[in-house]
Amino acid sequence: MKTVSVINIKGGVGKTTLTANLGAYAASQGKRVLMIDLDSQASLTFSFIEPEYWRVKYAGTMTIKNFFDPIINRAEKRQSLSSLAIPINFGNMFIAGNETLHLVSSHLDIMNIDMRLARTVDVSEDNIHASTFLNAHSHIRRALNDEAGNYDLVLIDCPPSFGASVMNAIAASDYYIIPAKLDYLSSLGVSSLENYISVFIKKYNRMTGVLNEPMYTNINAGTLGIVPMMVNIQKGDEMIDAQEGYLREFSGKGYHIFQFVRNNGTLFGPSPKDGIPAVLTRPKFFTPTARKIVRELQALGAEFLSLTEI
Numbered sequence: 001m002k003t004v005s006v007i008n009i010k011g012g013v014g015k016t017t018l019t020a021n022l023g024a025y026a027a028s029q030g031k032r033v034l035m036i037d038l039d040s041q042a043s044l045t046f047s048f049i050e051p052e053y054w055r056v057k058y059a060g061t062m063t064i065k066n067f068f069d070p071i072i073n074r075a076e077k078r079q080s081l082s083s084l085a086i087p088i089n090f091g092n093m094f095i096a097g098n099e100t101l102h103l104v105s106s107h108l109d110i111m112n113i114d115m116r117l118a119r120t121v122d123v124s125e126d127n128i129h130a131s132t133f134l135n136a137h138s139h140i141r142r143a144l145n146d147e148a149g150n151y152d153l154v155l156i157d158c159p160p161s162f163g164a165s166v167m168n169a170i171a172a173s174d175y176y177i178i179p180a181k182l183d184y185l186s187s188l189g190v191s192s193l194e195n196y197i198s199v200f201i202k203k204y205n206r207m208t209g210v211l212n213e214p215m216y217t218n219i220n221a222g223t224l225g226i227v228p229m230m231v232n233i234q235k236g237d238e239m240i241d242a243q244e245g246y247l248r249e250f251s252g253k254g255y256h257i258f259q260f261v262r263n264n265g266t267l268f269g270p271s272p273k274d275g276i277p278a279v280l281t282r283p284k285f286f287t288p289t290a291r292k293i294v295r296e297l298q299a300l301g302a303e304f305l306s307l308t309e310i
C-alpha cells in the first residue's frame with residue numbers, strides 16, 4: 001500500500017480534480033483505492049456524492065469527523081478508516097467488475113477539528129513534550145497501518161493550508177504530489193509548501209528520536225513531482241511561453257514534471273455533477289479539445305502508477 005498526499009497551500013490549483021481523477025484511474029486499472037477528503041469544503045466528497053444524499057445518508061456517521069471526534073474526545077472506541085469508507089461506483093457504466101474505489105468523506109466541522117487537534121499541541125513551542133506532538137500528528141499514519149492489506153493506494157486530498165490535519169496527512173504519506181498552475185504566485189506557493197513540509201518532517205523525526213518509542217517511527221514523505229494543471233494551450237498545441245518558463249524553473253529545482261492537464265472549462269463544468277471523473281469519460285462523444293484532456297488525464301494516471309510502482 002502506498003499513501004500519497006495531494007497537496008498545495010494554494011486553493012483552486014486542481015488538488016481535488018487531480019485526486020478524483022488519479023483515484024478513479026487507479027481503480028479502473030484494478031487497484032484498490034481509498035480516497036480521504038480532508039478539506040472542509042468537501043469538494044472531493046461532492047465530486048462523487050450528491051450533497052443532499054450525503055447529508056441524509058452519511059453526514060452523521062460516515063465522515064472524517066467520525067474518525068477524529070473519538071480521538072479528540074479521548075473515547076475508548078475508535079473508528080477504523082475503512083469502516084468509514086463509502087464505496088463509490090458509477091453504476092458500472094465505465095468501470096467494470098470488482099474494483100475498489102472508496103471515499104472517507106469530509107465534513108464542514110473538519111476545520112474545527114484542525115483547531116482542536118492543534119490545541120492539543122502548541123506547534124510554535126519548540127520544546128513541547130514529544131509524545132504529545134507525535135500523538136497529535138500520527139492519527140492518520142497509525143490508522144493507515146491497520147489498512148495495509150486492504151488498499152493498494154491511499155490518496156489524501158488536502159485543504160489549502162498547513163494545519164494539524166495536513167501534518168497528519170504528510171506524516172502518513174510515502175509521497176506527496178503537487179498540482180500547480182504555471183504562474184508567478186503558484187511558483188512562490190510551491191517554495192513555501194516545501195519549506196513547511198521539510199520543517200515539519202525534521203521536527204517529527206527529532207521528536208521520535210527524543211521519545212524513542214517503537215510505536216513512533218521516522219516519517220519520510222518525498223515529492224513525486226509537480227502536475228501542471230489548467231495549462232493554457234495555443235493553436236498548434238503549444239504551451240504559451242510564460243508557462244514554459246515556470247516549467248523550466250520547477251525542473252531546475254529538481255522536480256519531476258508530470259504530464260500536464262490543459263485548461264478546459266467545458267469538461268470540468270459538468271463532470272463533477274455526474275459524479276464521474278473526466279478520466280473515465282468516453283472521449284468519442286467529445287470535441288477534439290475535450291478528447292485531448294481525457295488522454296492527458298489517462299497518460300498522467302499511467303505515469304503516476306508507474307512512478308509509484310502501484
Ligand SMILES: Nc1ncnc2c1ncn2[C@@H]1O[C@H](COP(=O)(O)OP(=O)(O)O)[C@@H](O)[C@H]1O
Pocket residue numbers: 010011012013014015016017018043229230231261262263264265268269
Ligand atoms: N484542467 C482544468 N480546466 C478547467 N477547469 C479546471 C481544470 N481542472 C480543474 N478545474 C476547475 O477548477 C476549479 C478548482 O479546481 P479544484 O480541483 O477544486 O482545486 P483545489 O482542490 O486545488 O481547490 C474547479 O471548479 C475545477 O472544476
Ligand SMILES: [Mg+2]
Pocket residue numbers: 015016017039043044157158
Ligand atoms: Mg480541493
